[in-house]
Amino acid sequence: MTDLSRRNLITGSLATAALALTATPASASGAPRLVRQRLELTSGFSMGDVSTREAVLWARSNGRGRLRAHLQAIDEFGRVVRGRGQFSRTLRGAWASENTDYTAKIAADRLPAGTRFSVQIGFEDEFGTLGQTTSGTFSTAPSMIGRRNHEARRAQSFVWSGDTAGQGWGINEEIGGMRAYAAMRETNPDFFIHSGDTIYADGPIAAEVLEPDGQIWRNLVTEEVSKVAETLAEFRGRHRYNMLDENVRAMYAQVPVIAQWDDHETHNNWYPGQIIDDERYTVRDVNVLAARGRRAWQEYQPIANPRALRGGTGFEQARIYRKISRGPALDLFALDMRSAKSENTAGLEQHETPILGEEQLHWLVESLSKSRATWKVVLNDLPLGVIVPDGKAQESIANADHGAPLGRELELARLLKAIKDRGVKNVVFLTADVHYCAAHRYSPEHAAFKDFNEFWEFVAGPVNAGSFGPNKMDQTFGPTVDFSLAGTTNQSPRNGKGQFFGHVSLDDQDRFTVSLRNGLGETVYRRILEPVR
Numbered sequence: 001m002t003d004l005s006r007r008n009l010i011t012g013s014l015a016t017a018a019l020a021l022t023a024t025p026a027s028a029s030g031a032p033r034l035v036r037q038r039l040e041l042t043s044g045f046s047m048g049d050v051s052t053r054e055a056v057l058w059a060r061s062n063g064r065g066r067l068r069a070h071l072q073a074i075d076e077f078g079r080v081v082r083g084r085g086q087f088s089r090t091l092r093g094a095w096a097s098e099n100t101d102y103t104a105k106i107a108a109d110r111l112p113a114g115t116r117f118s119v120q121i122g123f124e125d126e127f128g129t130l131g132q133t134t135s136g137t138f139s140t141a142p143s144m145i146g147r148r149n150h151e152a153r154r155a156q157s158f159v160w161s162g163d164t165a166g167q168g169w170g171i172n173e174e175i176g177g178m179r180a181y182a183a184m185r186e187t188n189p190d191f192f193i194h195s196g197d198t199i200y201a202d203g204p205i206a207a208e209v210l211e212p213d214g215q216i217w218r219n220l221v222t223e224e225v226s227k228v229a230e231t232l233a234e235f236r237g238r239h240r241y242n243m244l245d246e247n248v249r250a251m252y253a254q255v256p257v258i259a260q261w262d263d264h265e266t267h268n269n270w271y272p273g274q275i276i277d278d279e280r281y282t283v284r285d286v287n288v289l290a291a292r293g294r295r296a297w298q299e300y301q302p303i304a305n306p307r308a309l310r311g312g313t314g315f316e317q318a319r320i321y322r323k324i325s326r327g328p329a330l331d332l333f334a335l336d337m338r339s340a341k342s343e344n345t346a347g348l349e350q351h352e353t354p355i356l357g358e359e360q361l362h363w364l365v366e367s368l369s370k371s372r373a374t375w376k377v378v379l380n381d382l383p384l385g386v387i388v389p390d391g392k393a394q395e396s397i398a399n400a401d402h403g404a405p406l407g408r409e410l411e412l413a414r415l416l417k418a419i420k421d422r423g424v425k426n427v428v429f430l431t432a433d434v435h436y437c438a439a440h441r442y443s444p445e446h447a448a449f450k451d452f453n454e455f456w457e458f459v460a461g462p463v464n465a466g467s468f469g470p471n472k473m474d475q476t477f478g479p480t481v482d483f484s485l486a487g488t489t490n491q492s493p494r495n496g497k498g499q500f501f502g503h504v505s506l507d508d509q510d511r512f513t514v515s516l517r518n519g520l521g522e523t524v525y526r527r528i529l530e531p532v533r
Contacts, residue, residue, distance in 0.1 A: 039131030048302025065123030136253035162432025166465025196262030347399030398474035416452035432461030436469035436486035447478025460502035467498030
């Protein structure tokens with residue numbers, strides 16, 4: 001069988017298989033013997049929202065089973081810690097079933113801070129028999145109050161990017177798959193922020209794509225990615241597809257993820273209440289699509305929420321926006337700029353129109369104000385001052401007017417003013433979305449709206465999708481483009497030069513060093529931010 005034939009024959013067989021009893025040759029009595037089928041891991045495993053004392057573990061089985069994990073504290077050389085600092089615990093999560101597409105989570109809490117763990121994870125059947133297992137590692141963040149030297153460590157690093165398997169550029173095994181994930185893993189980060197567009201539910205992936213230079217891009221394909229996602233099974237299949245990539249699985253076994261969602265988890269540039277005009281769809285009500293897309297996203301992402309950390313299934317309805325504490329140097333605030341988003345218009349309304357919504361805006365202001373971490377990093381899945389057209393309308397906050405705030409800009413103005421009025425220092429914004437990398441410095445001296453303190457926004461993406469940009473900037477909040485770099489329009493990920501991710505390192509003096517890197521791991525920009533005390 002040719003490689004191309006193999007790719008075309010990968011179907012839902014990897015997706016959903018119930019726990020089965022298999023008949024074997026007859027025994028001496030003439031009755032067939034029934035043997036239980038071993039539970040296997042279909043998509044590796046992942047960890048998410050790892051804070052000082054909590055983590056979420058995720059995996060998917062090929063049948064009904066209960067997720068089980070064993071955690072042990074290890075030292076920097078991977079050896080099990082004995083004596084002081086010793087930690088060993090076996091945890092069990094919810095039962096994976098057809099209702100969750102055989103995915104399950106474990107909410108691990110009360111973990112020691114500043115500790116590195118080895119993880120062995122797998123599913124056990126109703127008889128307690130453990131099936132296939134796999135292993136990985138992660139580290140909890142240092143404690144706010146360091147009682148031991150290893151807890152007091154402040155230094156850490158992380159990477160961020162967005163946009164996986166977009167514009168028809170999927171898993172090309174001929175070039176080594178999604179190589180930017182390997183480049184990120186090689187930096188040995190403490191965690192990875194996926195800044196949205198974790199899948200492209202609205203972008204079919206074909207077996208072959210003709211590139212502008214005449215080369216043939218050959219995708220690994222499955223049934224679920226061959227068309228736009230409309231059913232829950234098709235949305236789930238999109239998430240399973242990404243986990244077929246060896247680079248993704250290898251990274252997620254070693255690097256916890258903080259996942260956000262944006263538009264392509266549902267449909268390009270969607271907003272609540274929209275009726276989409278897209279002939280590829282039989283389901284046009286975006287609320288129906290978004291509900292299915294959100295359910296699949298929540299099933300497949302290791303996202304923490306208060307209810308998950310108190311027990312239960314881990315799949316309860318919960319806010320997507322949340323805070324992740326990473327010790328005395330760093331707090332992260334992951335936003336949801338989709339669920340409360342107003343209709344895409346020209347953005348010139350005299351009254352405020354939402355993109356966060358009042359509840360989320362209040363939560364963000366209060367959480368930033370209460371944070372005692374040196375750096376407060378806001379993870380905005382849409383950029384602040386980048387003009388992102390949606391036909392004649394605007395998809396993001398900026399409206400290309402350059403004057404006083406209007407429409408969604410009024411909500412951002414309230415946020416920035418509140419940050420200034422409450423004396424919140426060292427706020428940085430990180431985003432992806434626009435498929436190029438950039439560094440933006442927002443200063444009131446260049447702005448039409450001046451009632452805010454200077455801050456930085458850094459942009460990095462895509463991780464495996466087409467290249468675009470750079471876009472024009474709206475001057476309402478006074479951005480200066482310190483740096484930008486883009487590939488050619490819809491450039492494939494083949495050479496890695498048009499793929500981008502960001503890297504941040506925090507040292508023991510809390511210096512915030514940002515570098516923007518291409519898909520090969522080559523640094524194209526670097527800046528050090530000193531904390532304001």
